[in-house]
Amino acid sequence: MGTNYNANAIEKKWQDIWDKERVFEAKNDYTMPKYYCLIEFPYPSGSGLHVGHPRSNTAMDIISRKRRMEGYNVLFPIGWDAFGLPTENYAIANKVPPQEVTKENIDAFRRQLKLIGFSFDYSREFSTTDPSYYKWTQWIFLKLYENGLAYKAEMPINWCTSCKCGLANEEVVNGVCERCGSEVIHRVKNQWMLRITEYAEKLLAGLDDVDFIPQVKQQQRNWIGRSEGAEVSFKIDGTDKELRVYTTRPDTLFGATYMVLAPEHSYIDELSSKIENYDEIIAYREDSARKSEFERTELAKDKTGVQIKGLYAINPCTKKRIPIWVSDYVLISYGTGAVMAVPAHDDRDWEFAQRFNLPIIEVVKGGDIKEAAYTPETGELVNSGFINGMQVVDAKNAIIDWLEKEGIGECKVNYKLRDWVFSRQRYWGEPIPIVHCPKCGMVPLNEKDLPLLLPELENYEPTDTGESPLSRLESWVKTKCPKCGADAERETDTMPQWAGSSWYFLRYCDPHNDEEFASKEALDYWMPVDWYNGGMEHTTLHLLYSRFWHQFLHDLGLVSAPEPYNKRTSHGMILGENGEKMSKSRGNVINPDDLVEEIGADAFRLYEMFMGAFDQAIPWSMNGARGCRRFLERVWRLQDMLIDEEKIRKNMLYHAHSMIKKVSEDYEAMKYNTAIAAMMTYVNEVYSVGSISRGELKALLLVLSPVAPHISEEIWQVQGFGEPIYKQKWPSYDEKYLVLPEVEIALQINGKLRSRLMVPSDLSRDDADKLVKENETIQGLIADKKLVKTIFVPGRLLNLVVKDV
RNA sequence: GCCGAAGUGGCGGAAUGGCAGACGCAGGGGACUUAAAAUCCCCCGGCCUCUGGCUGUGCGGGUUCGACUCCCGCCUUCGGCACCA
Numbered sequence: 001m002g003t004n005y006n007a008n009a010i011e012k013k014w015q016d017i018w019d020k021e022r023v024f025e026a027k028n029d030y031t032m033p034k035y036y037c038l039i040e041f042p043y044p045s046g047s048g049l050h051v052g053h054p055r056s057n058t059a060m061d062i063i064s065r066k067r068r069m070e071g072y073n074v075l076f077p078i079g080w081d082a083f084g085l086p087t088e089n090y091a092i093a094n095k096v097p098p099q100e101v102t103k104e105n106i107d108a109f110r111r112q113l114k115l116i117g118f119s120f121d122y123s124r125e126f127s128t129t130d131p132s133y134y135k136w137t138q139w140i141f142l143k144l145y146e147n148g149l150a151y152k153a154e155m156p157i158n159w160c161t162s163c164k165c166g167l168a169n170e171e172v173v174n175g176v177c178e179r180c181g182s183e184v185i186h187r188v189k190n191q192w193m194l195r196i197t198e199y200a201e202k203l204l205a206g207l208d209d210v211d212f213i214p215q216v217k218q219q220q221r222n223w224i225g226r227s228e229g230a231e232v233s234f235k236i237d238g239t240d241k242e243l244r245v246y247t248t249r250p251d252t253l254f255g256a257t258y259m260v261l262a263p264e265h266s267y268i269d270e271l272s273s274k275i276e277n278y279d280e281i282i283a284y285r286e287d288s289a290r291k292s293e294f295e296r297t298e299l300a301k302d303k304t305g306v307q308i309k310g311l312y313a314i315n316p317c318t319k320k321r322i323p324i325w326v327s328d329y330v331l332i333s334y335g336t337g338a339v340m341a342v343p344a345h346d347d348r349d350w351e352f353a354q355r356f357n358l359p360i361i362e363v364v365k366g367g368d369i370k371e372a373a374y375t376p377e378t379g380e381l382v383n384s385g386f387i388n389g390m391q392v393v394d395a396k397n398a399i400i401d402w403l404e405k406e407g408i409g410e411c412k413v414n415y416k417l418r419d420w421v422f423s424r425q426r427y428w429g430e431p432i433p434i435v436h437c438p439k440c441g442m443v444p445l446n447e448k449d450l451p452l453l454l455p456e457l458e459n460y461e462p463t464d465t466g467e468s469p470l471s472r473l474e475s476w477v478k479t480k481c482p483k484c485g486a487d488a489e490r491e492t493d494t495m496p497q498w499a500g501s502s503w504y505f506l507r508y509c510d511p512h513n514d515e516e517f518a519s520k521e522a523l524d525y526w527m528p529v530d531w532y533n534g535g536m537e538h539t540t541l542h543l544l545y546s547r548f549w550h551q552f553l554h555d556l557g558l559v560s561a562p563e564p565y566n567k568r569t570s571h572g573m574i575l576g577e578n579g580e581k582m583s584k585s586r587g588n589v590i591n592p593d594d595l596v597e598e599i600g601a602d603a604f605r606l607y608e609m610f611m612g613a614f615d616q617a618i619p620w621s622m623n624g625a626r627g628c629r630r631f632l633e634r635v636w637r638l639q640d641m642l643i644d645e646e647k648i649r650k651n652m653l654y655h656a657h658s659m660i661k662k663v664s665e666d667y668e669a670m671k672y673n674t675a676i677a678a679m680m681t682y683v684n685e686v687y688s689v690g691s692i693s694r695g696e697l698k699a700l701l702l703v704l705s706p707v708a709p710h711i712s713e714e715i716w717q718v719q720g721f722g723e724p725i726y727k728q729k730w731p732s733y734d735e736k737y738l739v740l741p742e743v744e745i746a747l748q749i750n751g752k753l754r755s756r757l758m759v760p761s762d763l764s765r766d767d768a769d770k771l772v773k774e775n776e777t778i779q780g781l782i783a784d785k786k787l788v789k790t791i792f793v794p795g796r797l798l799n800l801v802v803k804d805v
Numbered sequence: 806g807c808c809g810a811a812g813u814g815g816c817g818g819a820a821u822g823g824c825a826g827a828c829g830c831a832g833g834g835g836a837c838u839u840a841a842a843a844u845c846c847c848c849c850g851g852c853c854u855c856u857g858g859c860u861g862u863g864c865g866g867g868u869u870c871g872a873c874u875c876c877c878g879c880c881u882u883c884g885g886c887a888c889c890a
Contacts, residue, residue, distance in 0.1 A: 617884080800870090
């Protein structure tokens with residue numbers, strides 16, 4: 001009997017070797033074929049590594065290790081997305097500087113990741129909070145500012161009552177703050193904004209050229225939300241004002257029977273003298289402001305609204321006077337903040353009209369407008385003057401031509417995407433490198449003055465005014481104008497956490513560069529990222545933001561690739577054993593450290609990949625994890641069955657080669673669970689044979705090594721198989737061994753399984769027909785029936801279609 | 806409400822339109838052992854008249870020689886969301 005499998009000792013040993021030999025550092029040899037594997041860099045939270053992290057990490061570690069064996073120069077980097085509110089909140093609660101908390105958390109995370117044996121290039125590690133990194137985040141911001149893509153705007157924003165800072169719409173989840181869960185209200189604030197909408201078309205077009213899983217493309221397209229329609233002006237009766245609306249259905253203009261303004265619409269104030277029930281309208285507006293966007297959408301079925309008495313619009317087609325209402329189902333942030341209501345052909349308008357007894361006029365044939373709005377974009381126009389009888393598509397064109405001729409409207413493309421609110425009134429973020437000068441206005445810092453360091457404070461609490469804690473540090477706020485030298489003040493807002501993660505993949509290419517964010521040479525070689533795996537939850541925020549920044553840098557000629565990521569895949573969430581989301585409060589958290597201690601890193605990695613389909617949410621099973629350890633024990637004991645034979649024996653050729661093929665293909669398709677099943681099947685086969693040759697064991701260790709690298713290296717070394725696996729080539733398979741001389745096929749009658757037959761695997765169609773005639777079993781089964789036809793699928797089945805005589 | 810994904814044994818899951826349940830977990834039985842653990846071997850969807858047969862992949866239809874897979878209509882669950890005019 002050989003030695004026992006001591007996972008912890010083996011793992012420590014090989015991790016030290018990899019470290020010392022710098023095995024996984026990407027080479028600066030730009031003549032080699034490259035491969036850039038990326039995982040979303042973790043936020044180093046105080047609670048430590050979650051078992052969800054290793055799912056994505058192991059998957060990409062497998063690809064990285066396989067690529068190295070295939071001869072690629074692989075970049076598989078790691079870093080820390082360390083700015084953000086949880087750290088800041090922890091710092092406030094425990095009265096310690098966020099810098100210290102961050103350092104501790106990063107050290108803890110690094111230690112945990114190293115314990116699992118990922119093949120990261122730690123020589124390129126950095127944190128977004130390093131001044132040498134955020135110097136370049138600030139630099140990119142200044143480029144955006146120079147190019148008119150960063151601006152300040154007074155606008156209604158989401159205001160978190162607890163964090164006391166503005167949030168992007170995208171950060172508001174179910175009406176509460178994504179970070180702290182507190183209520184979000186609307187408040188007006190002068191905010192830094194990034195003009196991502198300028199890139200809407202490009203962000204959309206770029207999706208055509210990248211290999212993202214379809215759900216990601218779909219979600220980004222829906223988020224950008226391009227629509228084609230028209231803007232139309234409605235005269236307001238008795239005034240010189242026109243009410244501008246956007247519609248995707250200009251063809252239904254004859255059916256517009258009333259108008260609706262968002263409660264925040266400026267006309268309510270501008271025309272206040274004409275509004276008979278002004279007080280009522282203002283009261284309604286105040287009600288709406290108190291509602292979060294969530295509530296405004298929640299109450300979908302019970303619409304509220306008030307008619308603006310004294311104001312009427314003129315439908316430009318029918319020339320009729322139509323009432324104007326105000327309702328919070330119309331949002332100020334989309335389109336023009338006002339709509340023409342066509343209740344016959346829009347669900348929301350229909351409900352509203354039903355509720356308030358407003359007229360509903362059918363203008364497209366095909367539905368029953370007494371029962372519901374008819375919304376399909378096909379049908380014939382009725383009750384519509386000069387477009388009567390036209391189909392919807394033609395009617396749209398005709399109306400737009402008419403609007404343009406009359407000068408009251410034109411076609412217009414709209415996006416649902418909104419500009420990115422980029423300010424945070426918080427401490428733990430990159431300071432925005434702008435100075436406010438009483439003479440020159442807003443002045444960007446000079447490049448040579450970057451990084452603008454985040455100063456240490458005594459107290460990190462948000463101020464009651466809602467300004468950043470930085471505003472309290474007078475010595476920092478007071479400065480000279482970079483342009484004229486006059487006394488000036490620094491911007492005290494900081495950037496959101498998304499800033500640092502919008503370009504980190506570029507920095508990995510050349511992480512120690514002091515002169516540039518990364519050298520052109522390094523970027524040209526490494527970019528784009530070949531394969532990026534991450535969570536679906538980042539699809540519309542991080543993934544879109546980083547594509548935006550990258551496209552912008554591309555437009556400046558600073559990066560060559562038009563898109564940052566060539567391929568994007570996604571992993572499923574790991575749930576607790578009870579099938580619920582893992583969380584401290586639910587008490588179902590699995591600690592990676594304990595697990596590595598109990599079953600070892602290799603078994604842990606193996607289970608993470610074996611537990612189920614990679615892209616689906618899977619509940620944890622401690623027994624399943626132990627089963628994976630059991631498999632590795634079985635692999636370890638193969639050493640006791642080893643015979644002194646270099647080659648793969650004849651009876652094992654089929655098994656070995658089909659395993660290599662299956663594992664190679666399944667890794668690429670992220671079907672890790674079936675790849676591992678194939679290796680288990682192979683090991684089961686060896687056990688039934690009772691012995692294994694050196695060649696047979698080598699084949700297994702090579703394909704197993706990306707998932708379970710430590711045990712594979714150890715057995716390889718102990719058995720004297722040569723240079724370590726990390727220097728070996730990925731094994732290939734030979735098609736000629738994938739065919740067995742005989743196969744078992746199914747015999748079906750009318751599609752029902754009746755028997756099984758052993759036949760030569762090269763059995764031809766003619767041979768099959770002959771077989772049907774000559775085989776006694778078959779003849780017995782169809783004795784009293786008439787054979788209509790036979791269907792033969794080589795290697796699979798023989799189906800006899802018969803009829804009763 | 807809208808968009809997306811998914812429904813297969815006790816559980817996690819396999820299955821280019823071709824033998825449903827690979828592989829693993831849990832369970833049962835046996836071997837080994839003084840014994841237990843570990844290990845090795847075998848069984849393991851349901852039902853029946855049990856060397857065989859029937860039935861079975863959320864429900865109801867359809868296409869096909871043949872459907873977990875494709876089409877139509879439902880139901881349920883899970884994610885995401887923006888009442889987007």
